[in-house]
Amino acid sequence: MESGLASRTALGVALRRAVHQLADKPPHILDDPIAVPILGEKYRAALADAVARKDEPGSKVLRTWVVMRSRYAEDKLAEAVARGVRQYVLLGAGLDTFAHRNPHPNLRVFEVDYPATQEWKRSLLAQSNLPPEPHITYVPVDFEQQDLAEELARDGFDFSAPAVFAWLGVIMYLPLPAFRKTISTIATLPNGSAVIMDYALPASHVPLAERLGRAVLEERVKRIGEPFQLFLTPQQIREELAAFTTIEDLDAAPLNERYFANRRDKLRLHGHSARIVCAWR
Numbered sequence: 559m560e561s562g563l564a565s566r567t568a569l570g571v572a573l574r575r576a577v578h579q580l581a582d583k584p585p586h587i588l589d590d591p592i593a594v595p596i597l598g599e600k601y602r603a604a605l606a607d608a609v610a611r612k613d614e615p616g617s618k619v620l621r622t623w624v625v626m627r628s629r630y631a632e633d634k635l636a637e638a639v640a641r642g643v644r645q646y647v648l649l650g651a652g653l654d655t656f657a658h659r660n661p662h663p664n665l666r667v668f669e670v671d672y673p674a675t676q677e678w679k680r681s682l683l684a685q686s687n688l689p690p691e692p693h694i695t696y697v698p699v700d701f702e703q704q705d706l707a708e709e710l711a712r713d714g715f716d717f718s719a720p721a722v723f724a725w726l727g728v729i730m731y732l733p734l735p736a737f738r739k740t741i742s743t744i745a746t747l748p749n750g751s752a753v754i755m756d757y758a759l760p761a762s763h764v765p766l767a768e769r770l771g772r773a774v775l776e777e778r779v780k781r782i783g784e785p786f787q788l789f790l791t792p793q794q795i796r797e798e799l800a801a802f803t804t805i806e807d808l809d810a811a812p813l814n815e816r817y818f819a820n821r822r823d824k825l826r827l828h829g830h831s832a833r834i835v836c837a838w839r
């Protein structure tokens with residue numbers, strides 16, 4: 559992250575979620591009636607531009623991944639809530655709108671993010687008349703500089719009760735020590751807790767035909783000051799998550815079957831450069 563500046567990649571993925579609502583046909587992979595309003599007047603032109611580019615290959619690849627990963631996390635959360643979990647933590651929340659669509663009574667939502675990104679999100683919410691809700695707690699944290707456990711505890715998070723953590727589109731922007739520190743905090747939580755995150759494979763594990771597309775994306779995020787720093791193989795992910803008991807680690811094929819099967823518009827995930835994992839304590 560560039561010191562003191564809100565995340566621009568957070569805006570990029572929020573625009574993709576909004577394009578999904580406006581330009582993809584129902585049924586939506588992620589039903590998100592707040593995705594457009596949260597962008598407000600300020601990003602109206604950027605959204606129109608993103609809609610116009612909706613069929614560009616890069617736009618579709620990113621959009622389908624972004625809406626799928628939120629849907630996947632929210633499905634896992636629903637499973638956990640059915641088993642009694644009452645705390646959801648969005649790590650690097652960006653403009654994620656789950657907290658404003660939360661269908662689970664008694665679920666507390668903690669939104670953790672880089673302080674400048676969180677401030678920017680809260681100003682957008684205010685401008686769009688999306689008021690702060692009592693079940694949402696905002697916890698500003700820089701994973702590289704601050705202690706997540708300390709900050710969560712200060713804001714009333716209960717470390718003796720299970721929780722689900724969603725860490726979507728974030729870990730690739732972190733150095734390994736910051737990733738490990740956060741995982742070790744989550745690993746202190748009781749059984750029934752889970753972490754869901756997507757991760758980027760090293761270029762050596764990306765098929766040749768996709769390496770150019772990956773390089774273009776890497777160059778773009780580097781240019782805006784948020785370079786990818788962390789690449790992991792499935793083997794390394796298993797090692798990093800050794801403290802967890804059950805791990806589901808998926809690539810595009812099973813996710814296409816689960817979420818995109820039989821769509822008339824042929825919307826589906828493409829590529830093999832990213833995976834999503836759900837690890838349970």
Ligand SMILES: C[S@@+](CC[C@H](N)C(=O)[O-])C[C@H]1O[C@@H](n2cnc3c(N)ncnc32)[C@H](O)[C@@H]1O
Nearest residue numbers: 565567568650651652672675700701702726727
């Ligand atoms: C690509 S955005 C993803 C946002 C959100 N999870 C989503 O899916 O829309 C990356 C997010 O990671 C956060 N982030 C990156 N580095 C961070 C750090 N060192 N500490 C806290 N948050 C960080 C950014 O502020 C941003 O919200």
